Amino acid sequence: MEVKWDKKWASTITASLIAFFILWWRAEWSRDGALLAVIFAIIVANLFFVGWKAWETKKEKEEGFPPKDEMTLYIEGRAAYYALRSGLWFMLALLWYTWFIHVFNLSLPEPNTFEALIMSTLFMSLLFLGLKWNFGRTGNIR
Structure with a gap:
């Protein structure tokens, strides 16, 4: 499976890294804080993917394509x-x-x-x- 690097991936990675570093900074750069920040970054990435999928589904529905066959x-x-x-x-x-x-x-x-x-x-x-x-x-x- 080949990954197409587009806006979806770039924005998701950017948002996840920002969330990771902000939370890790708020935890005063501790090791436990890094683990918490990784978990939070994964949650942010999942939210971005769900948002992108919802937006793509809405766009396809407006164009007249059925969401699933x-x-x-x-x-x-x-x-x-x-x-x-x-x-x-x-x-x-x-x-x-x-x-x-x-x-x-x-x-x-x-x-x-x-x-x-x-x-x-x-x-x-x-x-x-x-x-x-x-x-x-x-x-x-x-």
């Missing part, structure tokens, strides 16, 4: 269906894992609520992206 909608629908079903099973597995820890007094690490939510969200998101890529690549959507 039927095949793309079908592929995304199938991927979302399987990701949601698998995500629910993943959450049930976390519930059973936590239940077994308490019932049998096991000395295993127990995820707190935030960790369980983050694990579930990451699992479903990454599974959706992987299935969407696989269904789109292979064309096998049955």
Whole structure:
């Protein structure tokens, strides 16, 4: 995959670097502040990409192009269906894992609520992206 260096990339990199250095400067150039600044720069980059995508979609819609064709909608629908079903099973597995820890007094690490939510969200998101890529690549959507 070849990256086309255009205004979108230039503005995103510029905004991310500015956000990184401003936050790192506000944290008095500390190492912990650098980690926080990197995370903030990644968030800024994601916001820029979402903004660019929304602007491009709006522009294409005004020109009369449909945002997605039927095949793309079908592929995304199938991927979302399987990701949601698998995500629910993943959450049930976390519930059973936590239940077994308490019932049998096991000395295993127990995820707190935030960790369980983050694990579930990451699992479903990454599974959706992987299935969407696989269904789109292979064309096998049955």
